[in-house]
Amino acid sequence: MQAMDSLIEKIKSFEWCWHIEHDIRRYDYWDEKLQEIGKVIKIKKITRLITHFLFIGETIDLIRIPAFFEFDNEGTGFEMFYKDSHTGAKWYMKKKKLGGDNMPRCPKCGKEIDHLKDFSPVWQEYKMTIDENSDAHYEFVDDSLPIDSMNDEYQCPECEEVLFTYADDAIKFLRGETLTKGE
Numbered sequence: 001m002q003a004m005d006s007l008i009e010k011i012k013s014f015e016w017c018w019h020i021e022h023d024i025r026r027y028d029y030w031d032e033k034l035q036e037i038g039k040v041i042k043i044k045k046i047t048r049l050i051t052h053f054l055f056i057g058e059t060i061d062l063i064r065i066p067a068f069f070e071f072d073n074e075g076t077g078f079e080m081f082y083k084d085s086h087t088g089a090k091w092y093m094k095k096k097k098l099g100g101d102n103m104p105r106c107p108k109c110g111k112e113i114d115h116l117k118d119f120s121p122v123w124q125e126y127k128m129t130i131d132e133n134s135d136a137h138y139e140f141v142d143d144s145l146p147i148d149s150m151n152d153e154y155q156c157p158e159c160e161e162v163l164f165t166y167a168d169d170a171i172k173f174l175r176g177e178t179l180t181k182g183e
């Protein structure tokens, strides 16, 4: 949890600056500070609103709620993980479905899986000739020619059952959007 430790360190230093310099610093100073926090957890987008700051990340989202504002987090998936003793600001985190608590389960064996085995049919191309002994001779050329008329097979890495034959279904499953076999 090293990322978590350095995230809290960054947040603490942000809150300390906010506590002592909040009145004298301008927008871009705080923007830079927020970017530093975002960098620790690979944040893609930061939105500053009057009531709160929202960080949208790859694996987690963050919200900073100031002391004067109440955030009803019930049903939102956000959990408070830090409250600053100087500013009273509260920091909430939401883990994204992938890799979080809602890891998809294989509908065949019931195990939690974070990936699928994608078997993609290909044509193998050989150069076919007759050699000096009049025997057929095959020289490998290419194995990267997809067969468009055949679907991939997406297997559970645990039980190797074919769960899906369409990429859309496999993607939805890994995102946690469906928990059953989708055909």
Ligand SMILES: [Zn+2]
Binding pocket: 106, 107, 108, 109, 110, 111, 156, 157, 158, 159, 160, 161
């Ligand atoms: Zn399985």
